[in-house]
Amino acid sequence: MKIGIIGAGFIGRAVARLAVQHGHEVMISNSRHPRTLASTMVAVRCQVGTAQMAAEFGDVVLVAVPFFAARDLAPQPLAGKIVMDANNYYPQRDGNEEALDNHTTTTSEILANHLRGARIVKAFNAILERDIEKDSRPHGAADRRALPIAGDDKEAKRVVSELLDDLGYDVVDAGALAEGWRFERARPAYCVPLDVAGLKQALENAGSSVAEGSWRE
């Protein structure tokens, strides 16, 4: 599969490495000229381009930019594309977003509202970059980790689920994009290694929160 990646930071590069290891074609981009990604191109063995080129390249596109920058992305090249949204909301970094602070919307709904026509699937937001390659396991492995997804487009979720399975993860569908809060920052399912049963339980217990930063310990 061709995977376009917008954002060449921690999470974008980790997913790029994993995807290349599993035989996918990857083009990665940042906010600057592709020449700033020369070392990434060699280290990851992927293609580099502008964000527009990566959007056009991908059968599936990962958006892995800070939440504060997500609404700077141009919607047009992503219209009709399956977009995996890895964004999380950190007020200290992103500034306060009233609708998120009030829990009246979710980060992925905000992105979907901006990227009109894109087929948004919330994915790869609830795993730390340091775990992305380390926790990948072949299908059927006893200690396989499960990752949550959410989205309003069933076919897009099917494609993303198959991709995640191919990349070494079981998948638990948390429902529509509006349910994405269940695995946002500081929820029990956020960035904690869990199997399918454990993840389902954590998504059910989403009403409780965990201590800020505990998922990094």
Ligand SMILES: NC(=O)c1ccc[n+]([C@@H]2O[C@H](COP(=O)([O-])OP(=O)(O)OC[C@H]3O[C@@H](n4cnc5c(N)ncnc54)[C@H](OP(=O)(O)O)[C@@H]3O)[C@@H](O)[C@H]2O)c1
């Ligand atoms: N780090 C993790 O463990 C982790 C895990 C799950 C989810 N996330 C979430 O994933 C997102 C990215 O996190 P990160 O840690 O990878 O961030 P990061 O290391 O700071 O990297 C951000 C990347 O986004 C690029 N970018 C910024 N604005 C852009 C634009 N308008 N167009 C194209 N590229 C743009 C930056 O490019 P320039 O260098 O050119 O500015 C940079 O390559 C955040 O929302 C974060 O919360 C992170």
